[in-house]
Amino acid sequence: MFARLCSFAALAAVAMSVPALAHAADFDVKAATDAYLATVTGAARAKSDAYFEGGYWLILWDALATIAVCFLLLFTRASAGLRNVAERLARWRWLQTFIYAALFILVLSILTFPLTIYEGFYREHAYGLSNMSLPAWLGDLAKGTGIAVVAGGLGLTAGYAAIRRVPKSWPVWAMIIVAAFLIIGSLLGPVFIEPMFNTYKPMNDGPVKDGILSLARANGVPATQVFQVDASRQSDRVSANVAGFLGTTRIALNDNLLRRASPAEIKAVMAHELGHYVLNHIVKSVVYLTLLFGVGFFFSNLGFAALYRVFGANWGVRDIGDSAGLPLLLIFFTLFGLVATPIQNSIVREDEVQADIFGLNAAREPDAFATAILKLAEYRKLDPTPLEEIVFYDHPSGRSRVAMAMQWKSEHLNELPPAPAPVAPAPEPIKPAPPVP
Ligand SMILES: [Zn+2]
Numbered sequence: 001m002f003a004r005l006c007s008f009a010a011l012a013a014v015a016m017s018v019p020a021l022a023h024a025a026d027f028d029v030k031a032a033t034d035a036y037l038a039t040v041t042g043a044a045r046a047k048s049d050a051y052f053e054g055g056y057w058l059i060l061w062d063a064l065a066t067i068a069v070c071f072l073l074l075f076t077r078a079s080a081g082l083r084n085v086a087e088r089l090a091r092w093r094w095l096q097t098f099i100y101a102a103l104f105i106l107v108l109s110i111l112t113f114p115l116t117i118y119e120g121f122y123r124e125h126a127y128g129l130s131n132m133s134l135p136a137w138l139g140d141l142a143k144g145t146g147i148a149v150v151a152g153g154l155g156l157t158a159g160y161a162a163i164r165r166v167p168k169s170w171p172v173w174a175m176i177i178v179a180a181f182l183i184i185g186s187l188l189g190p191v192f193i194e195p196m197f198n199t200y201k202p203m204n205d206g207p208v209k210d211g212i213l214s215l216a217r218a219n220g221v222p223a224t225q226v227f228q229v230d231a232s233r234q235s236d237r238v239s240a241n242v243a244g245f246l247g248t249t250r251i252a253l254n255d256n257l258l259r260r261a262s263p264a265e266i267k268a269v270m271a272h273e274l275g276h277y278v279l280n281h282i283v284k285s286v287v288y289l290t291l292l293f294g295v296g297f298f299f300s301n302l303g304f305a306a307l308y309r310v311f312g313a314n315w316g317v318r319d320i321g322d323s324a325g326l327p328l329l330l331i332f333f334t335l336f337g338l339v340a341t342p343i344q345n346s347i348v349r350e351d352e353v354q355a356d357i358f359g360l361n362a363a364r365e366p367d368a369f370a371t372a373i374l375k376l377a378e379y380r381k382l383d384p385t386p387l388e389e390i391v392f393y394d395h396p397s398g399r400s401r402v403a404m405a406m407q408w409k410s411e412h413l414n415e416l417p418p419a420p421a422p423v424a425p426a427p428e429p430i431k432p433a434p435p436v437p
Contacts, residue, residue, distance in 0.1 A: 027410040033403040036370050040377045040398075051127045052381035056392055058119055062112075063338045069111045070327035070334075073104075080316030082107070083324035093164075094157050100323040101156035102149045109145050116141070129379055130235055140234075143196055155181055156326065164321040171297035179290040186282050190243040190250055194229075200252060203228045208263060212251060212270050216242075219274050219362055227252040236260070238375050240269055242277040249277070260375065264368035268359060272369075275358030281351045288347045296336040303332030341391070348394040356396065356404055364416065366409035370402045 040048075073079040086099035109116070121137045124130035132140070155177065162173035185193075194200070203209045203226040216223050221242065231239060231254035238260055240253035251273070257266060276282075304320055307328055312318075317325040337344075360366060374382075381388075382398035389397050396404070409416065 027406075027413060029403065029406045029410050032406040032409070033399065036374060036402045036406075037382055037399060040374055040382060045377075045382065047127060048377050048379060049381045051129070051379055052392075054123070059338070059341060059392075061115060062119075063334050065112050065115050066108070066334045067331050069108055070331045072111075073107070073327045074311070074315045074317070077316045078107075079104070079327050080324045083322065086323070094161065097160045097323045098153045098157045101153040101326070104323075104326055105149050105152045106145070109148070124235070127379075129237070131232060132234055136233075140197055147193060147196075151181070151185075156323070160321065160323055167320055171294055171301055174297045175290050175294040178293045179286060182286045182289060186286070187244070190252075198229045198231060198233060200227045200229050202226070203253075208258070208266060211263065211267055212253075215267065215271060215362060216251060216274060219271075219278055221249065221251070221274050221277055223249045223251045225250070228258060229254050231256055232259070237379065238269070238372070240273045242273045243282075261372060262368060264363075264365045265372040265375075268363045268365040268369035269372050271363035271365075272355045272359030274362060275355035276351065279351070279354055279358060281355070284351065285348070289344075292340060292344060292347075296333050296340070299336045300329045300332040303335075304328050345392065345394045346390060349389075349396060352395045353400075353404075356401055357408075360405060360408045364412070366405040366412075366416075369405045373398050373401045373405070 073082075082103045083096075083100050086096040086103065089099055090096045120141070121130065121132070121134065124132075130137075158177045159170075159174050162177065163170040166173060209226050212226050213223070223242070227250060229252050231237065236256050238254065238257040240251075240257055242249070242251050244250045251270070253266070253270065253273075257269060261269065301320075304325065308317065308320070308325065312325075315324070315328075317328065319325075356369075360369060363369070376395075377398050380393075380395070380398065384393065384397050384399075389400065395401075
């Protein structure tokens with residue numbers, strides 16, 4: 001009987017899907033995608049292409065700058081000098097390592113500062129992508145460097161403890177340390193770190209908040225509060241996230257999204273963010289990143305052994321357990337990071353594809369998703385070659401995402417309200433919620 005019912009249900013489903021298939025035949029996915037992409041043209045398209053393509057080179061310059069500074073610190077024996085200072089300042093070995101690591105991170109930050117300020121401040125302003133004054137930007141940089149000194153110092157102290165105890169198999173122990181830091185970071189980041197840069201406040205009650213919480217409940221996300229963050233302090237970029245676990249689950253969206261997106265676009269974006277949460281992408285990224293770091297550590301270990309044999313004495317580096325050798329390990333880790341960029345991007349991009357699919361199914365707003373994606377075209381090239389996308393994109397390209405939305409739309413036409421013409425509708429701006437007293 002059950003089987004009969006099932007086959008009846010299957011027949012009914014086929015019958016019901018016939019009109020959809022008929023519609024789908026009329027709906028040209030590629031033409032609809034092209035029509036959306038054609039709404040970003042001329043100077044706007046040229047600017048976002050130039051901005052994003054320039055970023056490819058910055059990956060290389062950043063890596064080369066780090067490597068150059070590391071060689072400088074080794075050949076001038078400045079690294080050994082920093083270690084001597086640390087040894088004079090403290091009696092315990094772990095504290096000496098922490099002091100060396102803190103000084104090293106500071107020196108590296110100061111020597112790469114010209115590149116950092118060009119990349120993070122002047123270049124962003126040249127492309128009209130920053131809302132920050134120089135003092136505000138420098139303030140954020142100082143805070144970020146402070147966090148890097150403390151977190152990096154602790155991480156490297158733990159790492160060197162592992163290197164000294166098990167000089168051959170330390171990469172395995174270093175992986176465990178990385179995993180612990182990633183987990184602690186994703187727990188503490190939204191609660192302690194992010195509020196140091198931006199103000200989070202509960203979103204005012206209203207239909208937008210109700211819609212987001214309803215969408216969260218429908219997908220089993222245990223959140224009862226929505227926060228809004230003043231990302232306009234830094235830029236006009238739209239963004240949102242669902243962060244935390246173990247009872248710290250928090251939905252946050254930024255004021256740019258509230259100001260610049262229509263209710264349907266907000267729904268489409270939030271459904272994507274809920275997808276990351278439901279699909280456990282934080283846990284997955286901890287696993288993948290730990291494995292990737294592990295391979296990087298093994299490579300650095302081999303590289304260290306090779307160069308240390310030749311130059312170790314000249315550089316005043318005693319052995320692999322000597323923190324003065326950190327620049328040498330970092331040289332090989334940076335080289336590995338450069339080569340692994342396409343792998344890391346592809347891992348993250350795969351999660352983004354999954355969240356896109358989840359979001360389309362949860363929000364059922366393919367057109368609003370497409371227009372929301374076009375808003376990201378201000379800083380991400382819309383239509384790259386497939387190879388470019390694999391190597392440089394940590395999110396799918398605008399073309400891929402709009403095409404996915406249009407494919408979804410073509411297969412769900414009979415379930416959707418009458419579709420608008422495939423042109424970017426003017427966003428209906430809704431005012432950001434007034435501040436909570
Ligand atoms: Zn995402």
